[in-house]
Amino acid sequence: MSESNVNDVEKTWLKRIRAFIGILGMILPWLSLLGAALVAKTSSFPDEFWQNLSISATYYITPPLVGVLTTAAIILMCYKGYDWRDNLVTTLSGIFGAMIVLFPCKCAISGDLVGFFQLPVNVSHIIHCVSAVMFFVLLSVNSMFLFTLGKSDTKNKKIKNIIFRVCAVGMLCALILVLPCFECISAHTFIGEAVALTFFAVSWLVKSEIFGFLSDDGK
Numbered sequence: 001m002s003e004s005n006v007n008d009v010e011k012t013w014l015k016r017i018r019a020f021i022g023i024l025g026m027i028l029p030w031l032s033l034l035g036a037a038l039v040a041k042t043s044s045f046p047d048e049f050w051q052n053l054s055i056s057a058t059y060y061i062t063p064p065l066v067g068v069l070t071t072a073a074i075i076l077m078c079y080k081g082y083d084w085r086d087n088l089v090t091t092l093s094g095i096f097g098a099m100i101v102l103f104p105c106k107c108a109i110s111g112d113l114v115g116f117f118q119l120p121v122n123v124s125h126i127i128h129c130v131s132a133v134m135f136f137v138l139l140s141v142n143s144m145f146l147f148t149l150g151k152s153d154t155k156n157k158k159i160k161n162i163i164f165r166v167c168a169v170g171m172l173c174a175l176i177l178v179l180p181c182f183e184c185i186s187a188h189t190f191i192g193e194a195v196a197l198t199f200f201a202v203s204w205l206v207k208s209e210i211f212g213f214l215s216d217d218g219k
Helices: 003-040 047-051 056-060 064-078 084-102 121-146 155-176 188-207
Strands: none
Touching (some): 003 056, 003 064, 056 064, 056 188, 064 084, 121 155, 121 188, 155 188
16 A cells, blocks of 8 residues: 555544544533433432533433543544644543543532542542543643644635634633533533533534535645
């Protein structure tokens, strides 16, 4: 196989990996919600659980968070980008994504000791929240500053750069919805997480060039 063919294969594989990461981000909120709804039919949970519903809280009752986020985290940690900046940001994103799973949040149905390491729930909750914030901040940095790199100056590249920047800002703004000041809104944390994951997914799907009309040969 010639060097050009090898490069074409690597580019195709990289695009597929990006598309897969984007799809995982897109489906996570809705698989978590569906799983929680199905379990709710057979089990009774306190009203506080549903009023403060979050994707993180579904850890205790349904497997999508663990399965989907762990898969995405491993892929991000193994992701090979164009240079050390891509590799550093995605690796750190993957590590913090894994920590979200390893250190569960505190909610109405959590126990005193939680997670893989059986830490006190209050300690685990702090690590979980910090990891979640860092996860989305790093993904925003990736979308804002790394996905927009490249020498291509085509119309499609300019359009994609606008999308990447909107997604980056969208992820950061969505984090505001999870703040305690929005507790008056039912399931405000779930809404914020779902919006952030949607922006994350769109960013990676666009970068994968799964949308043919935005295809571009640039970085």
